[in-house]
Amino acid sequence: MSANKFANPTDTLARCVREVVEFVDARGWEQPPQMFALVPTEELAAAEPSLLDQLEDGSELTPIEQEAFPDDIGGGSPALDEFLATTSWPESVVGCALTQEIVVLPPDAEADLDDALVPLLADRDAADEAARNAAREHPERKNGRLIAAVLRDGPSLCLLQLQPDEDADPYADLELLTYEDLAPNLVSALYATFDATEDD
DSSP states (O other): OOGGGSSSHHHHHHHHHHHHHHHHHTTOSSOOOEEEEEEEHHHHHHHOGGGGGGSOTTOSEEEEEOOOOOTTOOTTOHHHHHHHHTOOOOTTOOEEEEEEEEEEOOGGGHHHHHHHHGGGTTSHHHHHHHHHHHHHHOTTOEEEEEEEEEETTSOEEEEEEEOOOTTSOTTSOOOOBOOTTOSHHHHHHHHHTTTSOTTO
């Protein structure tokens, strides 16, 4: 099944991603990565009538939270990349979404990261770890949540949510940002989860 069954796949995905963001945000920060299967609401209701009261009214897609990742898989880690490379979905799943917490740096911080990486470029794992440590310790760093979602044979959407300051209004609307080419490798990895069958 593909995204072609939806009249407006882009809007359908955006609405579903908003539901995912609100669900994850309600749990607060310092959360591990979370994966969601995106399933047509109509088919879910037909298969599980007992869930009707819990389904979002008017939503064409319903996100279903998947089992927690193993403890050693953190946001943006090589272990997460490896896990995604082994993930596959049944035909009933038409999309997926991944949320993960990341460190966001200002553009001028690139030179600081380069200084940490240059001596370690021969060792990819060491360079990756050095980059993460430099980012975590950077004085201008901000915590963020990256949300990436794709539909099988359809559109993708990537959003960034910055962690609010401590004095921010807890009831304010969620501020979600997007940029051109935000997390293209992650989007590709999510699409690749639909290239394999569940039996592969």
